[in-house]
Amino acid sequence: KNLGNLCLRSGDIEGAQEYYHRAFRLQPESESLLVNLGTLEIQRGDFKLAIQRFQTALTVQPTCAKAHVGIAMCHRELGDTELAWGNVEQALDIDSSLGTALQLCVAWAMSDGREAAAVERLQAHLQKNPTDDQSTYFLAALFYRAGKLQDAWFETQKLFWINPTHAGLPQLMSDLGAGRAA
DSSP, X not given: OHHHHHHHHTTOHHHHHHHHHHHHHHOXXXXXXXXHHHHHHHHHXXXXXXXXXXXXXXXXXXTOHHHHHHHHHHHHHTTOHHHHHHHHXXXXXXXXXXXXXXXXXXXXXXXXXXXXXXXHHHXXXXXXXXXXXXXXXXXXXXXXXXXXXXXXXXXXXXXXXXXXXXXXXXXXXXXXXXXXXX
16 A cells, blocks of 8 residues: 555556555455545546545545545536535544645635635634644635734734744735735
C-alpha cells in the first residue's frame, strides 16, 4: 500500500494500481485500501468507479471520513453540489479536524455563498485545535469577507501569536487596515 501511495504521489498511476491491487488481494476488507483505490480512480477521471470504491469502503467502515471526502469530490466533479456538500458535512461530522474536508468546506463555501457553514465548521475544529494556523487564517478571511471586521481582527491577532510568519498574514492585516479606515 505504501509503495502504491508513493507511486501515486509521483504520478505513476499504473504503478500505484499494481501495488494497491497486490495489497488488496492480501486485505480485501481494508477501508484504507478502498479509499486509495478510489483516489486512484479520481486521478484517472473515472468518478463513478471512484464513488463505488468509496461506498465499498463505507460498507466496510461506516465511519470512514476519508471515503465521504472522496465521494464529495467526485460528486462536485460530476456537478452535484448538494451531494458533494452532504458528504463533506458527513465527513466533518465524523472527524471535525479532517484537513482535506475543512479545506474543501472553505473553498466551496466561498464559491457557493455558504460562508456561515464554513465558519461553523472552522470554529468547531479550532475548539479542539486552537493553534491550527491555517484554519485560523481561513476563519479570519471568512469573517473579513462577511464584513465582520472585529471578529476578523481578533482571529488575525490570534494568527499572529500562533504563526507570525504565516504567508497570508501581511495581506490580511493590510486588508483589515483598509477596512477599518473605510
